[in-house]
Amino acid sequence: MNELFEKQVFEIIMMTxxxxxxSYGAIAKAVGFPNxxxxxxxxxxxxxxxxxxxxxxxxxxxxTASCQRDFVGKLKLEGxxxxxxxxxxxxxxxxxxxxxx
DNA sequence: GTTTTGACGCTAA
DNA sequence: ATTAGCGCCAAAA
Numbered sequence: 416m417n418e419l420f421e422k423q424v425f426e427i428i429m430m431t432x433x434x435x436x437x438s439y440g441a442i443a444k445a446v447g448f449p450n451x452x453x454x455x456x457x458x459x460x461x462x463x464x465x466x467x468x469x470x471x472x473x474x475x476x477x478x479t480a481s482c483q484r485d486f487v488g489k490l491k492l493e494g495x496x497x498x499x500x501x502x503x504x505x506x507x508x509x510x511x512x513x514x515x516x
Numbered sequence: 517g518t519t520t521t522g523a524c525g526c527t528a529a
Numbered sequence: 530a531t532t533a534g535c536g537c538c539a540a541a542a
Contacts, residue, residue, distance in 0.1 A: 416539065439524055450537050456523035457539070473524060480523040520542070529533085 420446060421458045427512045431470045434494040435510035436502060438474045445512040456480075476505030 423446035431437055439452040448454070459468045460480070469486035472478050478486055478500045487497045496503040 440526095443524085448538095450525090451539080452524040453522065453537075454524095454539055460523060468523085471523080474526085478523090518542105521540085522538105524538105525536085527533105527535090529531100 416451070416454050416458070420448065420451075420454070423447075424455055424458050425466075428467060428470060430512060430515060431467070431510055435508045436470050436472055436476075436490075436495060436505075437510045437512055438472060440474050441511055441513065442471065445516065472502060472505075476502040476509075478502065 424442055427437070427442050427445050439455040442455050443449060443451045455471070456479070459471060462468075464484070467489075468480070469478075469484070469489045478490075478497060480486065487500075490497055490502075495508060502508070
């Protein structure tokens with residue numbers, strides 16, 4: 416994808432409130448590419464360790480990439496409970512970027 | 517140029 | 530709550 420897309424994706428993620436999570440699809444929509452949820456995941460897979468990619472999960476509240484990094488730990492640190500790769504209270508802590516635009 | 521892959525999403529059983 | 534099937538689209542093969 417183009418640089419702009421990637422830039423926008425990062426931007427949305429940085430807007431995510433602490434202790435909340437959002438989804439690939441929601442971000443895709445927010446940046447104007449409703450059907451590019453997969454590409455959102457793609458940009459998230461190659462960047463630094465410190466970037467808060469753990470705030471992004473799939474639409475069913477599942478952590479897909481927890482096998483790569485310690486997302487669960489980081490989330491817990493921020494008050495997000497994860498049980499078997501599944502985010503507890505997902506509906507409660509889900510943050511929709513579309514509301515903030 | 518064509519096929520496969522993949523950190524996805526939605527709907528219907 | 531789970532599973533199966535289909536739609537989606539850029540990147541890699």
